[in-house]
Amino acid sequence: MKKEQWLWLIKGAAMGAADAVPGVSGGTIALITGIYERFIGALASFRPGLWRFIRVGDFRGLWQAIDGQFLAFLGTGILVSLFSVLSLMDYLLSTAAPVVWSFFMGVILVSLWQLSRGRHWHWQDALLLTAGLAISLFFATAPDMTVTVTPLTLVLGGILAISAMLLPGISGSFMLVLLGLYPAVVAAVHDRNLMVVLWVGLGCAIGILSFSRFLQWLLHNWHERVISFMLGFVAGALVKVWPWQDSGRWFTPQQYFADTQLDSWLWLSLSAMISGAIIGHFMRNRS
Numbered sequence: 001m002k003k004e005q006w007l008w009l010i011k012g013a014a015m016g017a018a019d020a021v022p023g024v025s026g027g028t029i030a031l032i033t034g035i036y037e038r039f040i041g042a043l044a045s046f047r048p049g050l051w052r053f054i055r056v057g058d059f060r061g062l063w064q065a066i067d068g069q070f071l072a073f074l075g076t077g078i079l080v081s082l083f084s085v086l087s088l089m090d091y092l093l094s095t096a097a098p099v100v101w102s103f104f105m106g107v108i109l110v111s112l113w114q115l116s117r118g119r120h121w122h123w124q125d126a127l128l129l130t131a132g133l134a135i136s137l138f139f140a141t142a143p144d145m146t147v148t149v150t151p152l153t154l155v156l157g158g159i160l161a162i163s164a165m166l167l168p169g170i171s172g173s174f175m176l177v178l179l180g181l182y183p184a185v186v187a188a189v190h191d192r193n194l195m196v197v198l199w200v201g202l203g204c205a206i207g208i209l210s211f212s213r214f215l216q217w218l219l220h221n222w223h224e225r226v227i228s229f230m231l232g233f234v235a236g237a238l239v240k241v242w243p244w245q246d247s248g249r250w251f252t253p254q255q256y257f258a259d260t261q262l263d264s265w266l267w268l269s270l271s272a273m274i275s276g277a278i279i280g281h282f283m284r285n286r287s
Contacts, residue, residue: 005073011035012077017085018104019078019165026078026165028234032111037219039074040166042067043212083189098243098256102269105241106276112234114281115227125228132232137239139164139175147180151199157181158203163211167233243269 011033015026030036045066053062063069092100119125147153157179164175176182188196218226244256244264253264 005069008035008070008073009077012074013081014077015074016078016081016083017089019082027167028108028111028237031230031234032107032115035074038067038070040212040215040219042071043166043208044216046209047213096263096265096268098253098265098269099272101241101243101245103272103276105238105243106273107279108234108237108241109273110277110281112231115231115234119224119228121228124225128225128229129232129235132229133236134232136233136236139236141239149181149184149196153179153181154185154196154199155203155206157185158200158205159207160203161200162204162207166208166211166215167230243273 011029014033015029018029019026027036030039050062050065053059053065089100147157157176160179161175176185184196185200187193188200242250244251244253246256246260246262249259251259253266253269256262256264
């Protein structure tokens, strides 16, 4: 494979890993690694007009119209990572949660710095960044709901989760947590319950086809304003990934151990944060 294809695969794997963790967004990873607009544009290319390529058998033209090579490598990375990382993340979050959160905090912090530097800020940008931050904080602190697992709720959950995934700062898996569907979806993936996976997948397909086109339109017409808004979303994600928290409360590492009787993993967490910052910087500068 070419270097560019390896990078797409790696960035897709990073997106999948992020979406496996409630509180971290694959859209954030796409934005900070420099592929967000291409990703949204490729998804938005799926529209009824593609039928003309199929009708005349022009599959090469179809492949180019949907940016097929980019989506194939990125999608492979996302799917392989998402399905392989779910169980690992569940284990790590139950045994050494501060280390996981610290890694993603490092990625987000360095990315916010990189995305903000060199921008010409106007009052509209500051207002939109504040609005994005407020909305992200609302979702990060919203109480969980209890929803009955039915085909309809799974489809709606898939729509909301994939729409959240496309937005930096809001995690698709966290949206499932808010709806009370996350345990059912994780169990379905683990137990290979295809019916549950297919209903969620249908919702994801509907969300991709509709929401990606809306995002592409926004980026085309108000690019700088939209990026400012999305930076607020990314900044709001920091609340969710603070390493030493329990039941929505923040602690210092010492308070965390005293209150929860759980290891704060301080030095390993700091190492993970530095590693996340280095990896985030590397991926951004090879976009």
